[in-house]
Amino acid sequence: MKLIIALIQPTKLQAVREALARIGVERMTVCDAHGYGRQRGQTELYRGVEYQTNLLRKTALEIAVNDDFLDRTLDTIVEVARTGPEGNIGDGKIFVLPMDDAWQIGGVAHGPEAI
16 A cells, blocks of 8 residues: 655646546645745736745645555546646656555454545
8 A cells, every 4th residue: 555645736736636547546635835946936926026936836646656656646637637748847756755554433344445
C-alpha cells in the first residue's frame, strides 16, 4: 500500500478526478494548498502596480492505493496534470510514501481491503 500526495494546479483538479475515476481510483482527499517551488512565487500586476506573490495556490490530492494501482495512478496524474507536451515549471509534484496499514473507522476492514 502507498500514499500518493500530488500537488497540482487547481485548474487541473476536475480533469484529474475524472481521469482517475476512469481507471477505478475513486477515493481521495482534496485540500487547498499554498506554497512555492523553484519559481519562488511570481510577479503580478494589479491596477497598474506590480507586486510579488510569495505563495502560489495549489491543490493537494491524497490518494491511498494498493500496489497494483500505483503505476497507473501515477501515470494518469502526470499525463492529465501536465501543461503542454513536456510540462512547465509550476505544474506540481507527486510524492509516494509507504503505508503500513489502513483501517476503516465505520467497518471492520483493515489493510489492503480498507482501501
